[in-house]
Amino acid sequence: MAVVNDAVAVAASAVTALVGHRAAEWDRAGRLPTEVVRKLGAAGQLAPQIPTRYGGPGWSSADTGEFTAHVGSLCSSVRSVMTSQGMAAWAVERLAGPAQAAELLPRLATGDTAAVAFSEPQAGSDLSAVTTTVAVDGDSLLLTGRKVWVTAADHADLFLVLARLGEGGAVVVVPRGAPGVRVRRMADPLGCRAAGHAEVRFDAVRLPAGSLLGDGGQSLSLLATTALTYGRISVAWGCVGILRACVAAAGEHAGLRHQFGRPLGRHQLVARHLAELWAAEQVATRVCEHASRCWDDGSTDLVTATVLAKYVSAGQAVRGAAAAVQVLASAGAQDGHPVARAYRDAKLMEIIEGSTEMCQLLLADHVLSRW
Numbered sequence: 001m002a003v004v005n006d007a008v009a010v011a012a013s014a015v016t017a018l019v020g021h022r023a024a025e026w027d028r029a030g031r032l033p034t035e036v037v038r039k040l041g042a043a044g045q046l047a048p049q050i051p052t053r054y055g056g057p058g059w060s061s062a063d064t065g066e067f068t069a070h071v072g073s074l075c076s077s078v079r080s081v082m083t084s085q086g087m088a089a090w091a092v093e094r095l096a097g098p099a100q101a102a103e104l105l106p107r108l109a110t111g112d113t114a115a116v117a118f119s120e121p122q123a124g125s126d127l128s129a130v131t132t133t134v135a136v137d138g139d140s141l142l143l144t145g146r147k148v149w150v151t152a153a154d155h156a157d158l159f160l161v162l163a164r165l166g167e168g169g170a171v172v173v174v175p176r177g178a179p180g181v182r183v184r185r186m187a188d189p190l191g192c193r194a195a196g197h198a199e200v201r202f203d204a205v206r207l208p209a210g211s212l213l214g215d216g217g218q219s220l221s222l223l224a225t226t227a228l229t230y231g232r233i234s235v236a237w238g239c240v241g242i243l244r245a246c247v248a249a250a251g252e253h254a255g256l257r258h259q260f261g262r263p264l265g266r267h268q269l270v271a272r273h274l275a276e277l278w279a280a281e282q283v284a285t286r287v288c289e290h291a292s293r294c295w296d297d298g299s300t301d302l303v304t305a306t307v308l309a310k311y312v313s314a315g316q317a318v319r320g321a322a323a324a325v326q327v328l329a330s331a332g333a334q335d336g337h338p339v340a341r342a343y344r345d346a347k348l349m350e351i352i353e354g355s356t357e358m359c360q361l362l363l364a365d366h367v368l369s370r371w
Contacts, residue, residue, distance in 0.1 A: 070239025088114035154196025191348030
């Protein structure tokens with residue numbers, strides 16, 4: 001980890017002790033132990049950016065980012081649950097009324113787990129195509145729809161659901177135990193296998209009118225961008241963690257293993273992989289640091305900076321993980337090995353929270369808007 005404040009260092013040590021060498025076991029089993037998620041939640045470590053006035057740690061984006069990278073270097077599935085919780089908390093902070101925020105954020109800061117349910121079978125990159133609906137029915141709401149790829153759904157106490165409300169959109173807070181909510185775990189996803197991805201159905205779920213975040217009626221794109229901005233910077237820092245794990249594994253292997261009478265890393269073609277891998281980690285770190293500075297400074301460049309961070313870091317993680325597997329060769333091709341897990345996890349990072357192609361389009365729009 002880079003230099004951070006004492007609270008972050010203490011939290012990082014606690015997570016290291018909690019995860020230990022269990023990430024491979026969790027990955028193969030496809031499930032995080034419930035007690036691990038609960039311990040992280042109770043310690044305020046799933047969404048450490050929640051302000052202190054709501055009972056959270058109130059960390060800056062820079063500190064939250066370094067902590068996220070550390071967790072990502074240990075287990076991307078745990079980091080994915082953190083991203084989900086952070087997105088939910090950020091959406092509440094930005095969209096909820098004062099009374100809602102005062103009720104929901106302390107719960108998310110100290111134990112309750114939330115999942116953000118946005119994507120649908122026909123609405124992934126194009127969230128304007130969502131078909132899930134919420135309607136006012138007397139003094140209550142009626143929610144109907146189906147969501148897929150809901151990260152952390154397996155552990156969620158609450159779902160934040162993107163839905164159509166009349167001509168606009170809304171985010172609806174749904175308790176897991178509400179009648180009509182059905183959760184079905186996804187089997188064997190490519191990456192972050194233990195993060196609790198699931199399909200969630202909402203079959204005429206009746207909810208109190210106060211379940212809408214804010215007044216509802218906002219544009220679907222605005223609602224999605226609000227949550228995705230946090231998700232993108234969290235994923236980007238998680239990719240920094242993936243790269244750091246790959247640098248450590250590849251560097252150790254190349255320094256200790258001998259081939260043709262000298263350390264593997266002293267062979268020029270292998271040394272090239274190590275150099276490029278370390279450069280990838282440095283580039284990803286710097287672009288994430290820039291995005292976090294924009295976040296902490298309230299910069300108008302925040303949205304573009306987070307898209308850039310996610311785009312660059314995910315691409316570097318994919319290439320870096322591939323290089324690490326190449327350096328370790330058969331040793332890194334075993335299921336459960338950190339670089340084998342990184343290879344799968346990194347590829348998923350090029351898809352979630354805005355695919356590489358969507359990021360490219362957004363960045364191109366940024367360029368065109370300046371001329």
